[in-house]
Amino acid sequence: MNYGDFYRSFEPEPFYLERGWMIGGGRIGGKAKGLSFAHHVLEKNGLLEDVHMPEYSFVVTTSAFDEFMELNGLWERLESLREHSDAPELYRICAEASLPPSLEEPLEKILSFIEVPISVRSSSTLEDDVNLSFAGKYATVFSSNAGTKEARRAELESAIKMVYASTYNASAREYKRKHGIKWGGERMAVLIQPIEGRRYGSMFYPEMAGAAFSKVFRRPSPRIRKEDGVARICFGLGTRTVDRAYARTFYLTNPNLRPEGTKPREIVTHSQEHFDYVDLDERKFSSLHISKHVKEVLKKHKMASAYLEWFSENSFHWIHTDRGNLVMPRPVFTFSELPSRCPKLFSRLKALLSLFEEELQLPVDMEFAYEADSDRLTLVQLRPLSVYDDRGRVEIPETPPDEVILRGSRMVANGRLEGARHIVYVDPDIYGKRPDFSDVARAVGDVNDTMKDERYILVGPGRWGSSNPLLGVPVRYNEISNSGCLAELGIPQKGMAPELSYGTHFFLDLDGDNTLYLPVFEGEKGDVFNREWFDGHPWKKTGHPAVRLYEGLFDVLLDGESEVGVVIDRSVGGKGEK
Incomplete structure (x- = not known):
């Protein structure tokens, strides 16, 4: 069997059909396929009680995308944008277009089931492939799902159209050009799920979110085993683990290792201080500096001292310490005690990565949410991992x-x-x-x-x-x-x-x-x-x-x-x- 053939042969549709989550008669795309495969592996190995999955995962298949393009005459209009980076025009065209009538009842059904904020994710037919991931090329849109019924519906429709528009954005076009993929040869499906997390007043977010990888192809030290994997974890929504923002990197060979160094100033330079959430009052994705929310975090998160510390005079201090003796204390997410306070999280991640790689017969990456006080791990995405081609040791000659x-x-x-x-x-x-x-x-x-x-x-x-x-x-x-x-x-x-x-x-x-x-x-x-x-x-x-x-x-x-x-x-x- 050739590289990746096993995953390519997997049939993901029954998972969605059996639950009434499949909308339309088209294809479901790469992201939806990965989630279906994850459920198959967890169920097969009796792990669905230990590792949770989203309560709902509705897929709007590619047939709706085709209807959207035909109904609004967009094939020709968007073709004219192919050689340009006119993103505002691209998104304006799609925002003003109408969704097909075939989505009328399914979207009402989705909103009747999901009452918390929603993530609307791309699931292109090219995405999360064995060889090319298209990671980050298409949109994921957060919908607050708050307000009146009409407001919730309008927000969901807008999110779907933004995902459709992202099919043709400049980065996706360039990625296809570079890898020799013919223009127009893809279709976009959409994955609609409740966001994992809890409500805290007007804020909604998971305590922690992360991305984990079964192989480490770029290691900060030879002491790190490539086979042990790595995870990136942040407080709040997981956007900071996949963007080049601050998040804590844990090498699963030794989760206590810090690639940035061990000195307090080195640690604080690489530590998260802002976190992301859904603002239910303002009905939007928002970010906040932790200094404005420390009291609330300490009050509502019992395990806060595992990941939050005060930084003062080049030293770290326990987050519950008396600040009267500290000079200009600054709260930062160091995650210093997370490996010792939540050891099951890391052992579970390591075991899951190994299992998924074995079952997929390819290196994998996954995204997850985690509630520390209840030790609840929820898997929200699984896909093949792009492989870095390490060609062996390179000799560096003496150079003036x-x-x-x-x-x-x-x-x-x-x-x-x-x-x-x-x-x-x-x-x-x-x-x-x-x-x-x-x-x-x-x-x-x-x-x-x-x-x-x-x-x-x-x-x-x-x-x-x-x-x-x-x-x-x-x-x-x-x-x-x-x-x-x-x-x-x-x-x-x-x-x-x-x-x-x-x-x-x-x-x-x-x-x-x-x-x-x-x-x-x-x-x-x-x-x-x-x-x-x-x-x-x-x-x-x-x-x-x-x-x-x-x-x-x-x-x-x-x-x-x-x-x-x-x-x-x-x-x-x-x-x-x-």
Whole structure:
């Protein structure tokens, strides 16, 4: 049997048909298939009492999508947007369109069953495939499901149309182009589920949410076993585990290990401070800084001290301590005591990942919600995991210091990119001086568009693709899709630090595209950020003064065993314009 054939042969529809959850006669798509397979495995192994699943999972099949496109004459209209990144126009067209009459009664039925906030998830026929995940390319929309019956219905319809529109967004189009997928060859199904969580006044959220992976293809240390898996966990809705925002990474070889370091300042730099929830009064997705909600969290969450601490004067303190003796205490989600207070969570995750991988016959990733006080784990998604192609150890030759442009000494996986002809560089001294973060990202994207036939090196401060532009350039997938290596610069004085946020949609893209990753921490022993090279070497101007384009001949060599990675200048007499 060929790679992935077993999962491809699995028939997911009976799970939905038997429960009356399947709407329409079309296909159910990848995300819905993964959930059906998860239920099959849990039921087969007698685990449905230990691992919960959403109470309802309705699937609006691809036949409704076809009706939507036909009814509103959208095939031709959206075709005209194919070569453009006109997202506002795309979403406006779909928002003003009408859903097909065939959804009238099914949507009423869904709202009669689900009384809590709703997640409306994409389930494209291309999504969560054995080889290509399309992770994060399409929309997941949260609906508050609050207010009058008419308001609830309008909100649900709007969410479905947003998911439909995301079929044609710029990142999805570029992902298809890069992987040779023909335009128009996909259809979108929609998965509608109650959001896992509880109501706290006007707020609705799970205590914790996470994503877990059965293999660790990019390890911060050789001590981490690739086979043991890894999880990313946050407080509140799980958006922060899959976006490049702060969440706690737990390597299941040793959940107490912190890849960011053990010093309090290192920990606090990488710790979650905002959390996401559904605001039932305002009927929208919202975020809040934990400092504005500490009393409520301590009152309503019995296990809060397992994941929440005060940070003061470069030390952490018990969250229930008397703050009168602390200087400017700052609450942060460190999750320091979670492994010892909730050991069953980690043993269960490790066992589940192993079981799902064995049954699927492929590495897997899953998303879940967790209530610590009741030790309730709910699985909300399962899919095949994109596999990073580790080609074995790479030997790094002795190189004159002036030819070493970058050198990193941790969070390095094996890989090489030789003979790259360009470096795209975002100057950390210019980035952030003005609040034109999106302009910088668009300038990077413009350069990326000119390099569809090569793999270049991308270098910039902080985290590429960050949801917070103060932490790094907020590029989208289509703006960095041709890069062969992403280098992230840690600039302490700017509060910008790389993070191996393995398991985010961003890193799943790197794995799927075999893109190398190199973090470099300026000032750290063993690391090199050769500012003299970047300031003294000729470059070409781009659409933004912070973005430079260097021409030459460059090698990227990453040795995961010694945890050393370098970018070397092999140019001889390279010329450019400054």
